[in-house]
């Protein structure tokens with residue numbers, strides 16, 4: 504996928520990499536080339552227009568970043584906007600609902616629904632350790648039911664029999680009962696394909712949807728149809744709210760217009776990509792990875808990474824230097840720590856990288872405490888402070904606290920809690936502000952594990968005393 508787009512984009516981006524300063528004039532040609540490249544990839548016109556407008560706005564409104572050349576900054580902007588266009592981050596299936604979680608697959612004829620049903624079953628079984636059952640409500644095409652049985656057997660998903668003489672609704676209701684009895688986690692429902700999105704198809708699937716109330720309603724669509732894929736998904740979504748889209752046959756699609764258009768046109772996330780006929784050829788959709796792929800794995804990507812590393816490193820070094828010189832750890836620094844943590848994939852991603860922290864019990868405890876939410880709250884409080892306050896924690900007094908609390912819609916008690924947490928972090932930072940600090944920091948983080956064992960929650964910073 505994206506071969507031609509990649510080639511064209513890298514070429515045009517290389518041109519801007521050399522230039523002096525980003526101005527309306529010198530990005531004009533490159534923007535035109537990027538626009539052509541997107542249209543050739545069969546990205547829908549309105550999506551392309553909006554993309555170009557945003558890149559232009561960002562490029563011209565760029566704050567001067569000393570660590571970036573204008574060309575680097577431009578590439579970074581294109582990368583960020585590409586990622587945003589596809590939805591920022593991977594959205595997975597909602598498997599938290601009461602089992603059996605029903606996943607309804609819909610789509611046009613030959614889109615790949617039946618194949619995808621088996622692929623998804625395999626994926627959930629192997630990667631998420633779920634007990635998955637499948638059922639076919641396709642009573643129209645001869646052998647459709649048999650086809651699902653065959654592929655289900657191949658992936659080791661339990662197939663629930665149905666007959667072409669039954670009504671789709673009856674089949675599905677019966678299947679749900681069976682899935683309950685057998686304690687299945689997930690029930691995947693394959694449906695009949697139609698030639699077009701017509702009233703018959705919508706009527707039947709609406710009826711099914713109403714009767715079954717699936718947790719996930721996924722539209723399966725052939726990527727090779729380009730921007731049409733996005734348009735059919737939209738037509739479907741207008742009649743019946745989708746929870747996501749699965750793009751199939753991306754292995755045969757050199758252009759990539761569907762992947763780039765679906766999110767912008769439907770507002771719904773692409774959740775998976777089908778990448779081949781084999782039943783293991785299904786991958787979760789990660790916008791940032793796809794953006795990386797589009798920009799090529801070569802020089803452009805490493806450039807983007809280097810830029811991000813530079814920005815982070817510069818900030819981290821500045822803080823370390825300040826602390827070493829006896830400066831204090833202020834709210835601004837605290838905010839930056841949170842940002843860095845988010846970049847590492849949040850608290851969970853961060854802990855995953857630490858030795859000894861992969862234990863399921865610990866992970867559960869952390870998930871319960873919901874550190875992501877706590878961090879968001881703390882970030883909001885700091886953002887509600889003035890710059891002066893962020894740099895001078897000593898300024899805090901009752902009236903300031905009251906104003907800050909009002910500014911972020913929280914209680915003064917929450918602000919007090921943040922201040923306490925800040926003081927604790929500042930103390931810790933002081934200890935680590937010497938060359939061997941990082942090693943010590945790691946060891947002390949390792950020590951958190953013990954705190955969990957004792958049931959004491961995650962220390963002062965991530966106490967779970969106010970989970971909602």
Ligand SMILES: Nc1nc2c(ncn2[C@@H]2O[C@H](COP(=O)(O)OP(=O)(O)OP(=O)(O)O)[C@@H](O)[C@H]2O)c(=O)[nH]1
Pocket residue numbers: 610611612613614615616617618619641644647694695696697751752753754755776777778779780784
């Ligand atoms: N190359 C490739 N082929 C795929 C992919 N997904 C499905 N196919 C093929 O597409 C064809 C149709 O797939 P099905 O799963 O039968 O499609 P369907 O939507 O169930 O079709 P109907 O039930 O007739 O509406 C089959 O030959 C599949 O092997 C994919 O990701 N890549």
Ligand SMILES: [Mg+2]
Pocket residue numbers: 616617618641647693694696
């Ligand atoms: Mg089918």
